[in-house]
Amino acid sequence: MKHELKMLPPEDNFRTVRILEQLARTNRALAELKGYARTIPNQHILINAITINEAKDSSEIENIVTTHDEIYKAMTQSNYKNESAKEVVDYRSAIWRGYNLVKEKEIITTNILVEIQSIIEHNNAGIRKIPGTVLKNSKTGEVVYTPPETEKEVREYLKNLEEYINTDDMIDPLIKLAIIHYQFESIHPFYDGNGRTGRILNILYLVLKDLLDSPILYLSRYINDNKQTYYKLFKEVRETNNFEEWIIYILIGIEETAEETMKLIKDIQSEMEIYGEELKEKLPKIYSKELLEGLFFEVYTKINYIENICGVTRKTAMSYLNQLEEAGFLSSEKIGRDRIYKNDRLINLLKNK
Ligand SMILES: Nc1ncnc2c1ncn2[C@@H]1O[C@H](COP(=O)(O)OP(=O)(O)OP(=O)(O)O)[C@@H](O)[C@H]1O
Numbered sequence: 001m002k003h004e005l006k007m008l009p010p011e012d013n014f015r016t017v018r019i020l021e022q023l024a025r026t027n028r029a030l031a032e033l034k035g036y037a038r039t040i041p042n043q044h045i046l047i048n049a050i051t052i053n054e055a056k057d058s059s060e061i062e063n064i065v066t067t068h069d070e071i072y073k074a075m076t077q078s079n080y081k082n083e084s085a086k087e088v089v090d091y092r093s094a095i096w097r098g099y100n101l102v103k104e105k106e107i108i109t110t111n112i113l114v115e116i117q118s119i120i121e122h123n124n125a126g127i128r129k130i131p132g133t134v135l136k137n138s139k140t141g142e143v144v145y146t147p148p149e150t151e152k153e154v155r156e157y158l159k160n161l162e163e164y165i166n167t168d169d170m171i172d173p174l175i176k177l178a179i180i181h182y183q184f185e186s187i188h189p190f191y192d193g194n195g196r197t198g199r200i201l202n203i204l205y206l207v208l209k210d211l212l213d214s215p216i217l218y219l220s221r222y223i224n225d226n227k228q229t230y231y232k233l234f235k236e237v238r239e240t241n242n243f244e245e246w247i248i249y250i251l252i253g254i255e256e257t258a259e260e261t262m263k264l265i266k267d268i269q270s271e272m273e274i275y276g277e278e279l280k281e282k283l284p285k286i287y288s289k290e291l292l293e294g295l296f297f298e299v300y301t302k303i304n305y306i307e308n309i310c311g312v313t314r315k316t317a318m319s320y321l322n323q324l325e326e327a328g329f330l331s332s333e334k335i336g337r338d339r340i341y342k343n344d345r346l347i348n349l350l351k352n353k
C-alpha cells in the first residue's frame, strides 16, 4: 500500500502528558550536558574524541564495522587501504564541515545537507535524479516504502523541510528534531548515505537551536541498540500518522545519550588528570599543559605536532616523544613513512564506550 509523505508541519501540537513529561526529563539531561561541557577548557579534545566514537557507531549501522586501530591508521595516512576505516574518517570530517557551516550561516539548508552527503559518500551524485529507490525490509526484502520519486518532488519536500527547520514555532525543538529526522529519512533524498546524513542533521539541529555549543551528542549508538524499534516506529508513523511513540523514542534516546556522554566526558577528564600528574612526576622537564593537551587532542600524535604545540625544534620534539614512549605514556608504530605515537590510554577509554 502506498503512503504519501505529508508536508510539514504536522497538524498535531504533540501536547500529550507522556510527551511533555519525557520532554522535561530530556531537556534537563541535555542542559546538564551543555553546562558541563562548557566547563571543559579544550573543547577540541572533547569533540574529537566523541566524534571518533560516533563516526564508528554511525558507520556500524551501515555495517562498516571497523576497529579504533584501523581508524587512526586511516586518519594518519591518506592512501590507507582500509575502505571502511576511511569511511569512518570521512564521516568525522563531514560532521566538522557541517558544524562549521551551521556556525557560520546560522541556518541549515539543503545545500549544506548535499555537501555533507558528498563528503560521506565521496561523490557528487547529489539529489536523486533517477527513480527506483525503494526502502525494503532488510530481512524479508519486501518493499515497505517508496520515497518521493522525481527530483522535482524530492526538492519540494526538501524545501519544505528546510523551512520547517529554520522557522521557529510553538513546538519544542526536541520534538521538532524527532519530526525532522522522520521527514528527512522519508524523503530519502540521496541514492545512499541518507541515514548517516540524517544523523548528522540531528546534531547540527541541536547546535542550531543552541541546545548544545558543540557537536557532542549522537544518537547512532542508541539507534543501533534499538534498531528494531526504530524501524517499527517509522512504519507506525507512516501508516497511522501518529508521531507520539516516535517522538518519545527519540526523546528517550537524547536523554540516555546525554547521560552517557556526560560520563564519557568525565572519564576523559579524569584520565587526563591522572596522566598529567604522572607526566609531571616522571618527566618534569618536558611537562607542560600544552603538551598534555596535545597528547589528548587526537588519539595519536606525530613529531611535527609536538614541534608546533611545544614550539620546539624537530630534534627536541623527537626526544620528547622518545621519553614519553619510554615512560609508557605513548606507544609508537611506523605507518608508511611516519612514526605514529598512540595515546593507548585514551584509545582504550574510547574503545570501552
Ligand atoms: N521504512 C523507512 N522509512 C523511512 N526511513 C527509513 C526506512 N527504512 C530505512 N530508513 C532510513 O534510511 C536509512 C538508510 O538509508 P541509506 O542506506 O541511504 O543510508 P546510509 O547512511 O547509507 O545507511 P545507514 O543508515 O544504514 O548507515 C536508515 O538509517 C533509516 O534512517
Ligand SMILES: [Mg+2]
Pocket (backbone or CB within 6 Å): 062, 192, 193, 194
Ligand atoms: Mg547505505
